[in-house]
Amino acid sequence: MSVKVENLSYTYMIGTPFEKQALQGVNLEIKKGEFIGLIGHTGSGKSTLIQHFNGLLKPIKGKIYINDIDITEKKVKLKEIRNAVGLVFQYPEHQLFEETVYKDIAFGPGNMGLAEEQIRKRVHEALKLVGLNAGILEKSPFELSGGQKRRVAIAGVMAMKPEILVLDEPTAGLDPAGRDDILFQIKALHTKLGMTVILVSHSMEDIARLVDRIIVMHEGTVAMDNTPGQVFTEVETLEEMGLSAPQITYVVRQLRQRGLNIREDIFTIHQAKKELLALLEGMK
Numbered sequence: 001m002s003v004k005v006e007n008l009s010y011t012y013m014i015g016t017p018f019e020k021q022a023l024q025g026v027n028l029e030i031k032k033g034e035f036i037g038l039i040g041h042t043g044s045g046k047s048t049l050i051q052h053f054n055g056l057l058k059p060i061k062g063k064i065y066i067n068d069i070d071i072t073e074k075k076v077k078l079k080e081i082r083n084a085v086g087l088v089f090q091y092p093e094h095q096l097f098e099e100t101v102y103k104d105i106a107f108g109p110g111n112m113g114l115a116e117e118q119i120r121k122r123v124h125e126a127l128k129l130v131g132l133n134a135g136i137l138e139k140s141p142f143e144l145s146g147g148q149k150r151r152v153a154i155a156g157v158m159a160m161k162p163e164i165l166v167l168d169e170p171t172a173g174l175d176p177a178g179r180d181d182i183l184f185q186i187k188a189l190h191t192k193l194g195m196t197v198i199l200v201s202h203s204m205e206d207i208a209r210l211v212d213r214i215i216v217m218h219e220g221t222v223a224m225d226n227t228p229g230q231v232f233t234e235v236e237t238l239e240e241m242g243l244s245a246p247q248i249t250y251v252v253r254q255l256r257q258r259g260l261n262i263r264e265d266i267f268t269i270h271q272a273k274k275e276l277l278a279l280l281e282g283m284k
Helices: 045-049 078-084 100-113 117-129 144-159 176-193 204-208 233-238 247-256 267-284
Strands: 003-012 019-032 035-040 060-064 085-088 164-168 196-200 213-218 220-224
Touching: 003 085, 019 045, 019 220, 035 045, 045 164, 045 196, 078 085, 085 144, 100 117, 100 144, 100 220, 117 144, 117 176, 117 247, 144 164, 144 176, 176 196, 176 204, 196 204, 204 247, 233 247, 247 267
Parallel strands: 035 196, 035 213, 085 164, 164 196
Antiparallel strands: 003 019, 003 060, 213 220
């Protein structure tokens, strides 16, 4: 499933002293099956943008196409769009409310009008997709660890079988082990299902090791749109926008300044390790 945005603008609280333009003439296209990283400083327009993808916000100006369907048209059934575009907000576990994990995951499919047997099947499939076992289904979601709650919340979205998964800071507040666990599951979902994934994150390290393409938002516009290798070589430009490159990128720059013949477009520890080992091998 693809996403296309044409000349999108959005302003909050028009006509009040708090009026703020959040998006200005945004144009972008995301192809089916891409894994996109969406980054930008706080207030850059990231969250506003993704809330347009399933009709939670309506543009002041511009068009949004999901699989070539203009979702800004009045005749469009937004319920169908929202089933197809799964949006996982920051701290999604705060939205857990049912008495059991099963009922929480089943809530979305139930609203879709599915039969009980279909709902049961989707609950078990979604639980498996996020790496949890059926033993927790009768537990209260509030008895689970932070990472487990997060995965249950994602399973609730996955049970609706979206073709596009949008995640807004999905690892916020988790410890390193929980963060890595969630990111592994997200990458596995993309690989296994071939679904379109849009990941909003402040962690350049996470973005670097997961995504195929990075869209950088700045002051409501698309400032950069390229591969991680290209974006992270523009360190000064990123810093001017209040962002940074992955820490390993700075290490590589220091090594190059000290005369080491190492590639400039390295942005993950794995790449750096491979490059340095090859370099050491060549010195033998």
